[in-house]
Amino acid sequence: MDSEICIIIESVSDIITAREQGRTIGKELGFSFTDLTIIATVISEVARNILVFAKEGEIILGMTRQGGRHGIVIIARDRGPGIPDIPLAMQDGYSTRKGLGLGLPGVRRLMDEFEIISEVGKGTTVTMKKWVYQT
Ligand SMILES: Nc1ncnc2c1ncn2[C@@H]1O[C@H](COP(=O)(O)OP(=O)(O)OP(=O)(O)O)[C@@H](O)[C@H]1O
Numbered sequence: 001m002d003s004e005i006c007i008i009i010e011s012v013s014d015i016i017t018a019r020e021q022g023r024t025i026g027k028e029l030g031f032s033f034t035d036l037t038i039i040a041t042v043i044s045e046v047a048r049n050i051l052v053f054a055k056e057g058e059i060i061l062g063m064t065r066q067g068g069r070h071g072i073v074i075i076a077r078d079r080g081p082g083i084p085d086i087p088l089a090m091q092d093g094y095s096t097r098k099g100l101g102l103g104l105p106g107v108r109r110l111m112d113e114f115e116i117i118s119e120v121g122k123g124t125t126v127t128m129k130k131w132v133y134q135t
């Protein structure tokens with residue numbers, strides 16, 4: 001990653017801060033208005049998961065370059081309870097707290113790259129990338 005910023009997530013206002021920072025970085029990278037909205041939505045979803053399931057954690061935002069293209073990296077990291085069954089958690093409609101269960105599968109569809117590493121009792125790290133497409 002070229003440069004990165006870290007936002008501690010421990011309250012709803014931190015989610016708003018992370019969203020705004022995501023939009024700022026996205027704008028600098030030249031993402032379309034629609035993509036900026038997608039980036040903000042994705043940050044909200046993973047930050048809300050941190051707050052709901054782990055109580056606290058962090059969002060790391062950065063710019064990345066690879067083979068002539070550039071994009072945003074969003075990392076959501078916590079030391080919460082972890083996810084015992086990741087394929088199950090990635091299914092549409094699966095929620096352990098009577099939510100819609102659309103957060104993680106929605107985020108995966110909205111981003112170009114998506115990876116979850118999680119260990120029960122240790123925590124969860126979700127790493128996502130979106131590339132800028134020149135027209
Ligand atoms: N950071 C996390 N730590 C522990 N468990 C998590 C975390 N993020 C997601 N999960 C687990 O994965 C499930 C699916 O997450 P997802 O975001 O898709 O749905 P949800 O948060 O339950 O509902 P929604 O996001 O639609 O309001 C959660 O119900 C929870 O069990």
Ligand SMILES: [Mg+2]
Nearest residue numbers: 045049103104
């Ligand atoms: Mg969720």
